[in-house]
Amino acid sequence: MTQTHPLIEIRPLKPALKANGVQTVTALIRLHPAAAPQRSGGRLPLNLSLVLDRSGSMSGQPLEMAKQAIVAALRQLRPHDRVSVVSFDDTVQIEVPSTLAHDPEALIAQVQGIHSGGSTALHNGWLEGATQVAAHLSQGGLNRVILLSDGQANCGLVDPSEIARHVRGLTERGVSTTTMGFGSHYDENLLLGMATAGDGNFEHIEDARTLPTFFESELQGLTRTSGRTVSVGLEPNPQLQGEVTEVLNDLVRNSLGRYQLGNLVEGQPLNVVARVQVTVPINAASPLGVTRVRLAWTGLDGVRHSIRAQLDLPVLDAAAYDALPDDAEVAEAVSLLTMAQRKQQAIQAMDRGDRASALDFLTEVVGMAQSMPSPSPEAAASLVESTELQRLYAQGEDRLARKRALSQSYARSQSKPRKE
Known part of the structure; x- marks a missing residue:
């Protein structure tokens, strides 16, 4: 049966509380998105702008x-979808003004004529794409800019915080932004900041040949989206003097103190791991409510929704509690997010020129991955990518290693699916 509403699953590391005392409960919060809404005749419409960096560094195979x-993206669109194509170097060119995708082959002919040019007016290119989307805002569909660049903003507005502010402003109007950084020379902090402010995705792409795969994945995610501007709030039990001591994901907090997550996409659960400290009184009733979790999202109809779930746990004596095994799936989630934290610490060491510490953090990540008992396929894949990351940095490929570390840490914290 089709799931019409998102679900909140809360799995504690230990399925109980220890009687009498202060303790920390570690829990995996898994958010299961609802099925994407449909309309008569199929999925909801898309309103896209594809923004392409055509600066000189993109000449040759990257641009092609x-x-x-x-x-490939244009050929996947349906007649009720709307699309524009914008290219930029030091100037901005509207290759295809926003139009319904009735005739993809005519649009493709326009794209084939794009040639490489000069510098990189990245903000101006993004802004034109956002303007094209905003001019035809679809209240019942998805409105997104997809930006691809291999360089750094060096014309027009170049300040990352100001660019992110502009992106955030369009996000509030309903226009989201995904960024795709290609190669080893783009500004990953800028593109990640734009994607975060834009309620979209950030992708690190090393091989131009994989670009069609990433575009296809982005479009598929859009067509399965059921909610945007997603946030999760933790509400520990005040009667237990409850407080959140840590959220292992690296998430931005909104003005209400809630944690911002990526879109709700059918078939892609979002995982958050949190630690809540509580004080269990003497002779406490059993079970006890540890914390509530509040999930909020904006539906594609523009209406804000929220649901709550509560974690209740039995109270056991110390011997019975200590005999309980850890939940293997929760333990693995903790390890994977801790590894992502170490990659962030490695990035910070790289940025201050401390190669020894950076390598130590990356070596620790590999050790953690190797020590996970009976790892899932996802954890096994994480070991492979972490080992390669360590090797890359040890061999002096600092720039590429930093991009990989940032991309991997971001994807883990946001529960993004791995790209093959």
Whole structure:
């Protein structure tokens, strides 16, 4: 049966509380998105702008593969979808003004004529794409800019915080932003900041040949989206003097103190691991409510929704509590997010020029991955990528290693699916 509403699953590391005392409860909060809404005749419409960096550094294979990715995206659109194509170097060119995708082949002919040019007016290119989307805002569909660049903003507005502020402003109007950084020379902090402010995705792409795969994944995610501007709030039991001591994910907090997450996408659960400290009184009733979790999201109809779930746990004496095994799935989630934290610490060491500490953090990540008992396929894949990351940095590929570390840490914290 089709799941019409998101669900909140809360799994504690230990399925009980210890009687009498202060203790920390570690819990995996798994958010299960609802099925994407449909309309008569199929999925809801898309309103997209594909924004392509055509600066000089993109000449040759990178630009040709990017154009192929856009062509593949155009061929996946349906007649009720709306699309524009914008390219930029030091100037901005509207290759395809926002139009319904009635004739993809005519749009493709326009894309094939894009040629590489000069510098990188990244903000101006993004802004034109956002303007194209905003001019035809769809209240019942998805409105998104998809930006691809291999360089750094060096024309027009270049300040990352100001660019992010502009992106956030369009997000509040309903226009989201995904960024795709190609190669080893783009500004990953800028593109990640834009995606975070834009309620979209950030992708690190090393090989131009994989661009069509990333574009296809982005479009599939959009067509399965059921909620945006998602937040999760933790509400510990005040009667137990409850307080949140840590959220292992690296998440931005909104003005209400709630944690912002990526879109709700059908088939892609979102995982958050939190630690809540509580004080269990003497002779406490059993079970006890430890914390409530509040999930809020904006539906594609523009209406704000929220649901809550509560974690209740039995109270056991010390011997019975200590005999309980840890939940293996929760323990693995804790390890994977701790590894992501170590990658962030490695990035910080790289940025201050402390190569020894950076390598120590990356070595620790590999050790943690190796020590996980009976790892899932996801954890096994994490070991492979972490080992390669350590090797890359040890061999002096600092710039590429930093991008990989940031991309991997971001994907883990946001529960993004791995790209093959």
